[in-house]
Amino acid sequence: MKAIFKLLIILTAIVFPVLAxxxxxxxxxxxxxxxxxxxxxxxxxxxxxxxVVWKTEIHGRxxxxxxxxxxxxxxxxxxxxxxxxxxxxxxxxxxxxIYDLKIFDIERPQAIHKFNxxxxxxxxxxxxxxxxxxxxxxxxxIDTSNGKVLWERRDxxxxxxxxxxxxxxxxxxxxxxxxxxxxxxxxVALDKDTGKTVWKKDRSINYDDLGPDGKPVQEGDYRKAFAxxxxxxxxxKPIWLSQGSKAIYGYNPLTxxxxxxxxxxxxxxxSNRPLYEDGVVYCQTGWSSxxxxxxxxxxxxxxxDANKPAESGKKLKVLWSSKRNVPKKPGxxxxxxxxxxxxxxxxxxxxxxxxxxxxxxxxxxxxxxASPIFAAGRVYFFSEEGKTTVIEATNRFNVxxxxxxxxxxxxxxxxxxxxxxxxxxxxxxxxEEHK
Numbered sequence: 001m002k003a004i005f006k007l008l009i010i011l012t013a014i015v016f017p018v019l020a021x022x023x024x025x026x027x028x029x030x031x032x033x034x035x036x037x038x039x040x041x042x043x044x045x046x047x048x049x050x051x052v053v054w055k056t057e058i059h060g061r062x063x064x065x066x067x068x069x070x071x072x073x074x075x076x077x078x079x080x081x082x083x084x085x086x087x088x089x090x091x092x093x094x095x096x097x098i099y100d101l102k103i104f105d106i107e108r109p110q111a112i113h114k115f116n117x118x119x120x121x122x123x124x125x126x127x128x129x130x131x132x133x134x135x136x137x138x139x140x141x142i143d144t145s146n147g148k149v150l151w152e153r154r155d156x157x158x159x160x161x162x163x164x165x166x167x168x169x170x171x172x173x174x175x176x177x178x179x180x181x182x183x184x185x186x187x188v189a190l191d192k193d194t195g196k197t198v199w200k201k202d203r204s205i206n207y208d209d210l211g212p213d214g215k216p217v218q219e220g221d222y223r224k225a226f227a228x229x230x231x232x233x234x235x236x237k238p239i240w241l242s243q244g245s246k247a248i249y250g251y252n253p254l255t256x257x258x259x260x261x262x263x264x265x266x267x268x269x270x271s272n273r274p275l276y277e278d279g280v281v282y283c284q285t286g287w288s289s290x291x292x293x294x295x296x297x298x299x300x301x302x303x304x305d306a307n308k309p310a311e312s313g314k315k316l317k318v319l320w321s322s323k324r325n326v327p328k329k330p331g332x333x334x335x336x337x338x339x340x341x342x343x344x345x346x347x348x349x350x351x352x353x354x355x356x357x358x359x360x361x362x363x364x365x366x367x368x369x370a371s372p373i374f375a376a377g378r379v380y381f382f383s384e385e386g387k388t389t390v391i392e393a394t395n396r397f398n399v400x401x402x403x404x405x406x407x408x409x410x411x412x413x414x415x416x417x418x419x420x421x422x423x424x425x426x427x428x429x430x431x432e433e434h435k
Contacts, residue, residue: 024069025414025421028122028167029371033230034275035333037375037415044378044390044401046431053419053430054095058088062119063369063410064167066421066428068092069125072144073414073421073428076132078118082109085119087132087142090428092416099147104138104154112163117410122167122228124175131175131192135164139177141195151195159183165226165271171238171253174198176229180244182220187229187242189256201256205247205263221287222246222268232276234297241274241281248274248283250297260298260316264291264306272327272371277334277353280319290326292339294319294356320356325349331371331412333379335393340379342368348381350395359395371412373420382409386424405429 022030022037029035043051060077067074073090083106089099109118123132129150133139136159140152158181166178175190185203190196207223227243231253240253245268250259267286274283281295285306293306298316305311306318325343333340338359339351346366350359366383373380374393378400381389386408390401407424414421419432 022415022417024125025416026067026069026126027124027169028065028228029273029331029412030415033169033228033273034277035331035371035373035412036335037373039375039415039418041433042375042415042418042420043431043433046403046405048406051431051433053432053434056090056095056097056428057426058423058428060086060119061117061425063117064119065122065411066414066423067123067125067130068414068416068421069130070127070144072098074123074125074130074132074144075411075423075428076119076121076123076134078134080118082106082112082118082137085134085137087123087130087140089130089144089147092421092430095428095430101142101147101149103132103140103142103149103152104134106137109137110160110163112160116163116165118163120163120165120226122412124168124170126170129192131168131170133164133168133177135160135166136179136181137164139168139190139195141192153190153195156188157184159220161220161224162269167228169229169231171231171240174253176231176240176253178225178227178229178242178244180223180225180227182223185223185225185244187240187251187256189253199256201251201258203244203247203249204258204261205244207246224269225286226269226271228273230274230276232281234276234279239297241276241283243270243272243274243283245269245286248281248285248293248295259300260302260313262293262295262304262306262316262318264293266307267291271329272331275332275334278337280353282332282334282339282353284326284328284332287328289323290328292322292326292332292341292351292356294321294353322351322356322358324358325361327368329369333372333374333393335374335379338393338395340372340374340393342372342381344368346383348389348391348397350397360397362397364389364399370409373413373415375415380413382413382422384408384410
């Protein structure tokens, strides 16, 4: 009888699996880097009074997103003039500030665009450690148990020109980072335990100082990028998907060796994190006349021009491209072979991920920098004015809720279990249905 009972338990677990929930949100756009939560049912509706578990003021000006691990929320901030750079830890359950750490004093901050902040890159966190970067001003590893800085680097040279924006990621024992400035453009892998450089590689594209019209320019924007990398397992091998200005690259993350490259020389300042779904790389190319590209990853040594599909490589190919209402800052959501997007001016779209065909395109309203979230069959869009529009994640446009908070969103959200961790321009919130 005991054997039969055990067998019934096993069969029940197979037939009726427990719905997994996110117990941590460790990097920009979550565990999988794609803005998708496996939570059972995060809130559908909220405002300043409804479903707010706690609300905590965060000093300074910063657009970095929160990350969460072992009950701690970590985020960065900075004084508006960029002279002081901070890392802050908040208790996930209570909203109480655990650590408020000044990490760097900066004597001469670089100039930034008024739209950016001096603390825009999102930290990456793992058990016992959080890694924060502010770009070339400094990178540090912090012990989450006591707030002590374990190592720091302040020697990377890069004129971020409009301000830093690329977030770091972890892969095995490596901390992977972008430095795409107006003067230097390179990628680097650090030993996460010591902060020492494992390898450093320059971008291979020849920029030629050409603008979108093909004429020589001196503008730093054409070399600048803000994108966050992503490591995908492609045909059993890790590939670091890394988007700079005018190109997206596939690298070996262990060595920095370039495997393939897709050039898109008419665009610059890419700001998103690439997606890898069902064998295809999806990316947004930049600020001039950006495109969404669906790319078949290539073999070693392949280089193609995205605007010349007839010159596709042996394997490396642009499967389709779309130029309508392409987001510059917000990332995309892939769900059920559909791509959901919202452009910076509030026009949402749903595309067939296989073909690029548009299912629908509708004006939601508002302005957008934060990337959307998918959870419980819904897509959530977070505006700079504090509005969150919730739609059904289907090929028919259907708004099911509109929520409003006092201040707007520049940072992308985190999701833990059934709760949103939302950072507005002034506060951090835990949004969860009261039981």
